[in-house]
Structures are given as structure tokens and as C-alpha cells.
Amino acid sequence: MHKFKLLLAICLAFFLTSCTSSAQATKSTPTVNLAKIAKINDKNIYTVNGKKYTNISTGSAHYEKTGKASYYHQKFHGNRTASGEIYNSTKLTAAHRTLPIGTHVLVTNLKNNRQVVVRINDRGPFTKSRVIDLSRSAASQLGMISSGVANVKVEKLHLVRN
Structure with missing residues (x-):
């Protein structure tokens, strides 16, 4: 449990540092229309390839699922995600269908x-056999680059802000 708390603290510090550094990015960084993103994210139901998906509510108490994880191919680096962010393979992010x-x-x-x-910033995977798509950096930390897929457990974290 102590190792988990330490890992969580390190990851949270990394995330907060990356948020601060991205705020100080150069003027060439693409701007994002936050009102448009909020409008997209407010929808509880969305459809991909004719199949409807319902988002889990933000306040849901618990989420845990096991299954296969894959990771984004390098060709997606620089593309826009469902959140409106630009996908960066070096960040600790992921795609999930309903979270x-x-x-x-x-x-x-x-x-x-x-x-x-990881932080969910995209929708997917839309392959029935997979529960989450990870950034290349996250996949590397899990040791799954050579295999391309791994059996994983995904657990929702509840971060408390002071």
C-alpha cells in the first residue's frame, strides 16, 4: 500500500508539473475552444460505428475492470483526441469508452x-476485446511495448484536492 501511495504521489506531481509547463508553452501551441469541448463532454450518450455508448457519471463511486489493453500507434501522435487535446505519445493518457x-x-x-x-482524454477502444487504449509512454511503463497488448486491471482513482 505504501508503494502505491508513493507511485500515486509521483504520478500526480508529474501530472501537475506537465500542466504547469503546458500553460507556459510557446505561442505555436494550438488553442482549444473549451466551450466546444464542454459541450461535447456533457453528452451522456454517443455513437461510434452504429453502436451507442453511455458515459459513466463523474460521481460514480467505484469502477474496476480487467481485460486487454493496447496502445496508440505512433501515427496518431499529434492528432486531436475526443477531449480536444492533441495526442502526445509521451504523456500518460488513455482512451476509454465510458469513463x-x-x-x-x-x-x-x-x-x-x-x-x-493515466488520465482519460479520449474515447475508445472500439475493438470489443479491449478495455483501454494507452499512450505509448504508459504502455512502456507497463512493459507491453513488444507484445502490443497486455491483460490489465483498470481502477478508477478518486483524487482529493485540498
Whole structure:
């Protein structure tokens, strides 16, 4: 439990540092219309390839699921995500079908017990057999780059802000 808290603190510090540094980015960084993103994210139901998905409410108490994880191909680096962010393969982010955008989850590789905390910023995977798509950086930390997929456990984290 102590190692988990330490890992969570390190990941949270990394996330907060990356938010601060992105706020100080150069003028060439693309701007995002936050009102448009909020409008997209307020929808509880969306459709992809004719299938409807319902977002889990932000206040849901618990979420835990096991299944296969994959990671984004490098060709998606620089593309816009469902949240409106530009996908960056070096950030600790992921795509999930139903968890709210902005949710943090702990992903555990069940083969080697490596863990990583990621922030949901995209929708997917839309392959029935997968529960989450990870950034390349997150996949690397889980030790799944060579295999491309891994059996994982995904747990929703509840971050408390003081």
C-alpha cells in the first residue's frame, strides 16, 4: 500500500508539473475552444460505428475492470483526441469508452504487476476485446511495448484536492 501511495504521489506531481509547463508553452501551441469541448463532454450518450455508448457519471463511486489493453500507434501522435487535446505519445493518457474525460485510472499489468496512473482524454477502444487504449509512454511503463497488448486491471482513482 505504501508503494502505491508513493507511485500515486509521483504520478500526480508529474501530472501537475506537465500542466504547469503546458500553460507556459510557446505561442505555436494550438488553442482549444473549451466551450466546444464542454459541450461535447456533457453528452451522456454517443455513437461510434452504429453502436451507442453511455458515459459513466463523474460521481460514480467505484469502477474496476480487467481485460486487454493496447496502445496508440505512433501515427496518431499529434492528432486531436475526443477531449480536444492533441495526442502526445509521451504523456500518460488513455482512451476509454465510458469513463468521463479527465478521470484518472490506475492500470496494472497483470503479468508483471507494473502499474501506471493515466488520465482519460479520449474515447475508445472500439475493438470489443479491449478495455483501454494507452499512450505509448504508459504502455512502456507497463512493459507491453513488444507484445502490443497486455491483460490489465483498470481502477478508477478518486483524487482529493485540498
